[in-house]
Amino acid sequence: MTRTMVSKFQRGSGTYKCESCGRATRETGHGESDLRLCRKCYNGAGLENEHSDYGHGEYLEDCPTCRADA
Ligand SMILES: [Zn+2]
Numbered sequence: 001m002t003r004t005m006v007s008k009f010q011r012g013s014g015t016y017k018c019e020s021c022g023r024a025t026r027e028t029g030h031g032e033s034d035l036r037l038c039r040k041c042y043n044g045a046g047l048e049n050e051h052s053d054y055g056h057g058e059y060l061e062d063c064p065t066c067r068a069d070a
């Protein structure tokens with residue numbers, strides 16, 4: 001509970017537009033800002049990679065490739 005925490009997360013700082021869906025988003029601590037994606041699209045991109053590399057063994061609603069195949 002220190003004041004220094006607040007200044008690190010000022011409103012509007014670190015926001016960017018998702019390259020995939022175009023929504024304003026920001027880093028939530030999962031590394032998605034490296035790819036300029038929002039959390040949802042970042043998650044989808046990861047699943048897409050997994051799908052093409054190994055598959056998941058099941059249909060995953062969050063995977064864009066699974067949804068395209070369905
Ligand atoms: Zn997005």
Ligand SMILES: [Zn+2]
Pocket residue numbers: 047048051056060063064065066067
């Ligand atoms: Zn998939």
